[in-house]
Amino acid sequence: MRKFRIHLNGKTYEVAVEEIGEAGAGVLSEGRPSREAVPLTAVPGVSKGDEIIRAPLPGKVLGIHVETGQKVMEGDLILSMEAMKMQSEIFCGSAGMVKKILVQEGDAVNAGDVMVIIG
Numbered sequence: 126m127r128k129f130r131i132h133l134n135g136k137t138y139e140v141a142v143e144e145i146g147e148a149g150a151g152v153l154s155e156g157r158p159s160r161e162a163v164p165l166t167a168v169p170g171v172s173k174g175d176e177i178i179r180a181p182l183p184g185k186v187l188g189i190h191v192e193t194g195q196k197v198m199e200g201d202l203i204l205s206m207e208a209m210k211m212q213s214e215i216f217c218g219s220a221g222m223v224k225k226i227l228v229q230e231g232d233a234v235n236a237g238d239v240m241v242i243i244g
């Protein structure tokens with residue numbers, strides 16, 4: 126189960142989403158689902174056990190709230206983006222260190238694009 130904080134019409138909602146489907150399908154690293162099954166070697170700089178932060182929807186990166194090398198905790202704000210005229214915030218799913226940031230403010234992203242790697 127993964128928890129997300131959603132901001133909608135000036136109100137904040139916390140939701141928990143349960144992942145369903147075939148065991149192991151679409152998993153990049155232990156416990157970290159992806160949009161589709163992608164081998165670890167397909168994403169530069171990814172090691173087994175890394176958390177892959179992907180764009181949940183097509184949109185635009187509004188702000189990056191971490192730096193490479195920064196230590197992060199579960200629930201820390203990683204970046205904010207605008208998708209379908211709504212601002213969304215992307216949070217860290219586990220503690221670690223920011224290994225790589227693959228986007229910049231203003232970048233347009235597609236659903237499933239890798240944005241940040243946490244190791």
